[in-house]
Amino acid sequence: MSLRRRLLKALRPTRQVTRGNQIDLLCSGADYFPALLKALEASTHSIRLETYLYADDAIGDAVTQALCAAARRGVDVRLVVDGFGARNIVAHHLPLLEAAGVHARIFRPEHHLWRHLLSGKRSRLRRMHRKIALCDGKTAFVGGINIIDDATGNPAPSRPDFALQISGPLLQNIGRAMDRQWQTLSRRPFLRRSQKPTATQINNVITGSTQAALALRDNLLNRGQIEAAYISAIAEARNDITLAMAYFIPSRAILHALFDAAARGVTVYLLLQGRIEYRLQHYASQSLYTRLLNAGIRIFEYEPGFMHAKVGVVDHQWATVGSANLDPFSLLVAREANVLVFDAAFCTKLEEKLLAEIKSHSREITAAIWARRSGWHRMLRALSARLLFRLLSLTRYANNY
Numbered sequence: 001m002s003l004r005r006r007l008l009k010a011l012r013p014t015r016q017v018t019r020g021n022q023i024d025l026l027c028s029g030a031d032y033f034p035a036l037l038k039a040l041e042a043s044t045h046s047i048r049l050e051t052y053l054y055a056d057d058a059i060g061d062a063v064t065q066a067l068c069a070a071a072r073r074g075v076d077v078r079l080v081v082d083g084f085g086a087r088n089i090v091a092h093h094l095p096l097l098e099a100a101g102v103h104a105r106i107f108r109p110e111h112h113l114w115r116h117l118l119s120g121k122r123s124r125l126r127r128m129h130r131k132i133a134l135c136d137g138k139t140a141f142v143g144g145i146n147i148i149d150d151a152t153g154n155p156a157p158s159r160p161d162f163a164l165q166i167s168g169p170l171l172q173n174i175g176r177a178m179d180r181q182w183q184t185l186s187r188r189p190f191l192r193r194s195q196k197p198t199a200t201q202i203n204n205v206i207t208g209s210t211q212a213a214l215a216l217r218d219n220l221l222n223r224g225q226i227e228a229a230y231i232s233a234i235a236e237a238r239n240d241i242t243l244a245m246a247y248f249i250p251s252r253a254i255l256h257a258l259f260d261a262a263a264r265g266v267t268v269y270l271l272l273q274g275r276i277e278y279r280l281q282h283y284a285s286q287s288l289y290t291r292l293l294n295a296g297i298r299i300f301e302y303e304p305g306f307m308h309a310k311v312g313v314v315d316h317q318w319a320t321v322g323s324a325n326l327d328p329f330s331l332l333v334a335r336e337a338n339v340l341v342f343d344a345a346f347c348t349k350l351e352e353k354l355l356a357e358i359k360s361h362s363r364e365i366t367a368a369i370w371a372r373r374s375g376w377h378r379m380l381r382a383l384s385a386r387l388l389f390r391l392l393s394l395t396r397y398a399n400n401y
Contacts, residue, residue, distance in 0.1 A: 018172070018213065019169065020169055020206030021167065021210045022167045022168055023164050023166050023212060023339070023341060023346060024166075025162065025164065025321070025353075026141075026143065027353060029059065029149065029150040032163045035141070035165055036063070036141055041070070042135070042136075043136050045074075045201070046076045046078075047070055048133065048134040048182075049063075049077075049080070049132070050128065050178065051081055051085075051086065052082045052085040052127065052128060052129045052130070053085045053086055053146035053147060054085075054086040054089045054093060054146070054147045055147060055149065056089075057149045059147060064093045064096055067079065067097060067100070071097075071102045072100055072101065077102045079097065079102055079104045080104075080107060080182065082128040083108045083110045083128075084127055085128075085129070087109070089106075107127070108127070126333050127329075127334045129323050129330065129336050130335055130336060131146060131323050131337070132337055134178055136203070137200055137202040137203050138171065139167055140171050141164065141165055142163065142166065142174065142321070142337055142339050143161070144308055145161050150308065159305050160302065161307075162309055164339055166212070167207040168204065168205070168207040170204075170213075172202050175199075177337065178200065181335075209343075210341065210343045211342040212339055212340060212341050212342065213339070214337065214338075214340075215320070215339070216336065216337055217324060217330070217334065219333070226320075226331070226336055227251060227253070227254065227331050231254055231257050233312070236318075239266060239267065239315050240266060240269070240313075240314070240316075241258070241261060241268045242268075242269045242354050242355070243268075243270050243326070244310075245270070245273075245310060245327075246307055246309060246310060247273070247281050247330075248270065249328060250326040250327070251331055254326060258292075259297075267298075268297040269298050269300065269354075270300065271302060271362060272299060272300070272307075273301065274302045275302075275306055277306050280387065282384075283383075283384030284381070284385040284387075284389075287382055287384060288385075293365070293366070299365040301365060302361055302362050310323060310330075311350060315347075316348050317344060317347060318341070319340070320341070321339055321350070322337055322339060323336045323337055324336035324337075328388075
């Protein structure tokens, strides 16, 4: 039985797998934002948008203008942003959006996240990290790209990141997930049935031939769905695994699945962040390198700028693109959304993109290179890992780590 059939069989009880979808890969903001803005501008009856970051920059301004214009022409526009990641939206974009008639909700407004981490108030660490858009119930976008200009450097290359443009039956699941989130944030005591938010109308006709599933992570019904999808795919791998992660501090279960795959002869490539964006996470991730290299896993660090990808490909038969990193934040506390794709042509295209980044813009970290580290370098990575897991333990979320 092929990898695709085994994974599809495992997923069928969750009723998530859909057939007949059209799914196109969008690489970085250069592909994503023109497609998103075109869909927003063409919308005639509904727009749903969820994002973790909503920046006060040229991209944020363009999206705000498109949402405001849509609301003024009578489109039902719903916007959900995270109260920490998009905390600056209140100062600039939110007044313009609400004045135009956009319905906006802020998920857990927060300005002092680290204070709650140190105090152990774990409920405040639960963030809305999803990046989803749904236009007229017929075109959706799911991935890892926020509403922010992702160009870095001068001249400015876009940092590696990915999203999907989707049409077809999978939109039913996407619309249902977005409606559920909106209803949760709109909940009021004794709300009459007639006052409850209306469900998004979905055009779920067959538009292609791709099989796909929506995998979610929340703190109620879908705590381990994305992690389980990765573990199942890695466990079934026979030839190759390629993962690209902005932040890589996986659970023990995922780490051991990767070790087992390498031990049975599977080629495992990890494309990780080369530049330091958040020191604690970066050093904690590097503290795993010795074990990964000893297991025969090849590590590549992306060097030209920051990388924001959260994708994986297994055996040219399974791929995932979404908002979830393989780290404690995504796997334990955040609300995330990934799409699982079971299509050889799509998987090959995504893997080619990743291998091109590895070949042209990355440096391989070999066992010999890693062994030449100074004692201070080793100690700093070990202490960072201990500190991260100590902070994690304060939240009582550390059982799986």
